[in-house]
Amino acid sequence: MKVLLVEDDASLREGMGEIIAELAEVRAAGTEDEALAALTAERFDLVITDLRIAGREQGGRAVLEAARRRQQAVALVSAAAPDDLSRALRPYLPDAMLVKPFQLDDMLTLVERFLGVRRELERIASEQGVPGEGAWTETSPGVRMAAGSSGMQAQGTSNWVRMTPGSGFAWRPDGPGREGVLLVEGDLEVDGEQHTAPRYLFVGAGQAPEARTREGCLAVTLVLKE
Numbered sequence: 074m075k076v077l078l079v080e081d082d083a084s085l086r087e088g089m090g091e092i093i094a095e096l097a098e099v100r101a102a103g104t105e106d107e108a109l110a111a112l113t114a115e116r117f118d119l120v121i122t123d124l125r126i127a128g129r130e131q132g133g134r135a136v137l138e139a140a141r142r143r144q145q146a147v148a149l150v151s152a153a154a155p156d157d158l159s160r161a162l163r164p165y166l167p168d169a170m171l172v173k174p175f176q177l178d179d180m181l182t183l184v185e186r187f188l189g190v191r192r193e194l195e196r197i198a199s200e201q202g203v204p205g206e207g208a209w210t211e212t213s214p215g216v217r218m219a220a221g222s223s224g225m226q227a228q229g230t231s232n233w234v235r236m237t238p239g240s241g242f243a244w245r246p247d248g249p250g251r252e253g254v255l256l257v258e259g260d261l262e263v264d265g266e267q268h269t270a271p272r273y274l275f276v277g278a279g280q281a282p283e284a285r286t287r288e289g290c291l292a293v294t295l296v297l298k299e
Contacts, residue, residue, distance in 0.1 A: 074188050075100065075115065079108040079122035079136055080150075089121075092177055096184050105132045112139045118273065119187040121171070121180075124151040124158070138165050144263050144274035144282075146187050146251070146297075150175075166278040168251050168297070187297070190253035191273050194295050197221055197231050198257055203291065204233055215240025221293060231295045236261075241285035244276055251297040252276045259290030 074097040080086040081103050090099045097118065102108040105126050112120070120140040126132030133149060140147045149167035151158055159166055169183055204219040211217050221231030236242075236259075244263065256272040264282040268274055270290070276282065 074098065074191060075117045076184060076188075077102065077108065077111055077115075077117040077120045077122075077140075079103075079105075079120070079126065079133065081123065081125075081127045089180065092181060093121075093184055096181070097188055103127075105135055108136045109139055112136070112143060112145070116143070116273075117145050118191050118275075119184060120145055120147045121184075122147065122149060124149055124153070134162060134165070137162065137167060141165050141277050141280070142264065143266055144254075144268070144276060146253075146275040146277060148183055148187070164279060168275070168278050190275075190295055190297055191255070194231070194253055194255040194273070194293055197295075198255055198293050209233075209235065213240075213242045216242045231293055234290075234292045234294060236284075236286045236290050238287060238289045239285075240289075241283060243281055244284045245281045251278050253295045253297065255293050257291045257293060259286060260288050261286050261290045261292065 076093050076097045077100050078086060078090055078093060079102045080089060086101050086103060090101045093099050100111055102111055108122065122133040122136040124133040137147050137149065146168045148169040148171060150171045152173040155170045171180060171183060201221060208219040209217040215237040217235045219233040221233055254274045254276060256268055256270045258270050261268045262285045
């Protein structure tokens with residue numbers, strides 16, 4: 074599992090990176106350009122970025138937007154009030170906030186929460202297996218869904234999605250959004266970004282992206298609850 078940490082203060086970046094490294098592989102970036110290059114080259118289970126980068130008042134916004142276009146979860150670090158920040162950043166919203174000053178335990182809890190979604194999806198896919206034929210319901214042409222097992226305590230119920238070649242639908246996560254997706258088979262295009270199994274992606278806060286498949290796909294999803 075990988076976390077991208079974007080922080081322009083070298084000492085803070087090093088300290089946060091050392092702590093996060095206890096849970097996941099960390100790639101650190103000190104500038105907006107470094108962060109955008111990392112997002113182009115790799116995929117991350119979570120992106121943690123300061124809103125203000127190298128003097129730019131909203132340098133983290135570009136990082137947020139780039140990560141969101143690639144369906145990756147984003148936690149924003151800022152001293153601003155969460156409601157004020159959400160209004161300023163719309164239509165792109167962070168999936169979590171770390172409000173300055175924060176405790177290291179708060180950061181660890183946040184990272185573990187997001188990494189736990191991927192771990193739980195992998196567990197469901199490997200241990201539970203695909204639901205039987207009678208469990209599926211067609212929700213739109215070419216798209217069928219089936220309820221999965223209850224997720225870990227912090228999460229809700231998982232759902233399986235199967236799409237036939239050439240089908241598509243508007244992905245609308247429950248409630249405020251924030252849904253992990255494990256693509257088990259086939260291909261999936263989400264808002265123009267192409268994904269091929271095996272692939273983990275994250276439908277972020279406030280999103281309702283168009284999902285399409287050329288060859289058909291099978292995926293399992295899990296909502297990140299408040």
